[in-house]
Amino acid sequence: MTALRTEAPPSLLLVLDGLVHLHLARFAAHPTERARVLAETDNLADRTTETGDRLAAPGNFRNDSDQHARGQVLTAMATCLALGAEQPGGVSWSGAHWCTAPHPDCPKANR
Secondary structure (H helix, E strand, O other): OOOOOOOOOHHHHHHHHHHHHHHHHHHHHOHHHHHHHHHOHHHHHHHHHHHHHHHHOOOOOOOHHHHHHHHHHHHHHHHHHHHHHOOOOOEEEOOEEEOOOOOOOOHHHHO
16 A cells, blocks of 8 residues: 655745744643643644644635635644654654654754
8 A cells, every 4th residue: 555645835834843843842831731732632733633724725814714714724734743753753744853862863963
C-alpha cells in the first residue's frame, strides 16, 4: 500500500511552522496546558478533518464565520503537529518536519 502525499501550499506551511513553534513554547512554559490538550486530541482531530482540506485552496474562507473556522482549524492542526514534534523522531507532513530533539535521519539535519 502506498501512502498519499499531502501537498500543502507553501504559505500554509509557513503559517503552520510559526504556530507549531508557538505551541511548543506554550507547552514548555505550561506543562499542564499540554496535559489539557492531550485530553482533547479527539476533538482536535475532528476539527482538523472537518475543515482542514479547505485550507489548501485560496478563497475558501470568505465571511466572518468562515474566518473563525479557519482560525480554529489552523490552531488544531498546529497543536497536533506540536504534539507530534515532541515524540521521538518528530512529525512530518506535506514535506515539512518538526521535532524537538535530535534524531537519526532527521530531514532538518540536511538543511
